Amino acid sequence: MKTLQLTSSDRAILACSRFFGRLPHATVEAILEGATLSSHEEHDVLFRQGDSIDDVFFVISGLVRLYRLGKEGREADVAVFPKGEMFAENAMFLGRATASAEAAEASIILRLDGRKLRQFAAVDPEVAQALIEHLCHRGKMTEDLLAEDRLLTAPQRVASYILSHCPNGSTSFSFRLPFQKNVLAGKLGLAPEALSRAFSTLRLSGVSVKGRLIEIRDRQALERF
Template identity: 50%
Template sequence: MKLNVREKEILLRSYFLSELPSATALKIVEHVTVASHEARDPIFKQGEKADYFYTVLTGFVRVFRLSKDGREADIGIYGPGETFAEGVMFNGGTHRFCAQTAESVTMARYEVDKLKQFASQDPAIGIALMASLSRNLDQALECVADDRLHTAPQRVANFILQNCPENASTARFRLPFQKSLLAGKLGLAPEALSRAFSALKSAGVSVHGRIIEIGDVNALRNF
């Protein structure tokens, strides 16, 4: 599959390519391939040799670690314009985690060997990859800190506040993905997420399917 105009725009605005000069970004885009997957399709498994890393164009991808006994720990949820698995460019070319689609997804695929060739000719590409990796690392560290510093309701409150318009007194938005994905993203079991939403009712939060309504944003900030 080839990129359409909208997909190309999303790709060029991605954190990785937006760090590069326009001519360099367009050169890379010429060698990108597009893959589509249905919901819950595996993209790669930990330990596999990596042929590609990816930028999401539509939908959401779940990245997680799988234990020996089959338990799963979510690492991140990636949506349109976000790049993931770029670490394979530097770690010997092996996936350290698993990736699975959360819903129907379209992704741009960067061929690892081709990007290594480009990066050897243009150091700016390596620097842009490191910037993308650093951004993902910062987000992962924020999740670790949030997990250790806040209770489950506070973690959910922080997520909700991130989706509220600045200076709004009330707000309403639709979760971009299923609540089961939100639970994993926040390091919670689904039942713990439900209890957290119940606890936030006192701060004016109500949940209707994937619709979140906040009657008093300031009360939620002070929760």
């Protein structure tokens, strides 16, 4: 872990994020005051389940995995945050972290003072509003994962993930996985082997996978799956 200075390109990322994007520059600057920026290597732990942290985190670059611990070192991802996402707002209001967080690849993380953000939220309705919408969005994401876990098989979950990256209206398309298959497996609640097998199943439905590159021949076929 290394401490860094906030650059102007970092601010650009904040500016297009769901949360900060809605707020006026002055407010953003005020919230950012005293925030610390640090770089982390893959597998660096940002905080642990049960820690009483009073910070909010923001992914400037890289990827963060939020997970719960089970018996015998088992881990279950509850969310994965790419560049531009804010997380751990829950811990700020609940008092303790309900999950652990670690960098899923080399990442740069901005750490805001939770107390200050709470104070802003309590005073500035615009901040509160942004926070509310952020929380609604996060809630939906988690709900999505839960519902997919309960309703879909592994190949269906992968198909659903692929379709969520499909520009709507196109019948054939391709894209690059934004992270390792390992991470995708975790996000979808699968063992890496299960993800692998799901991809081979989908190959029969016109999905080809070369490294991180995914190509889809027939969108309809996937939707029917």
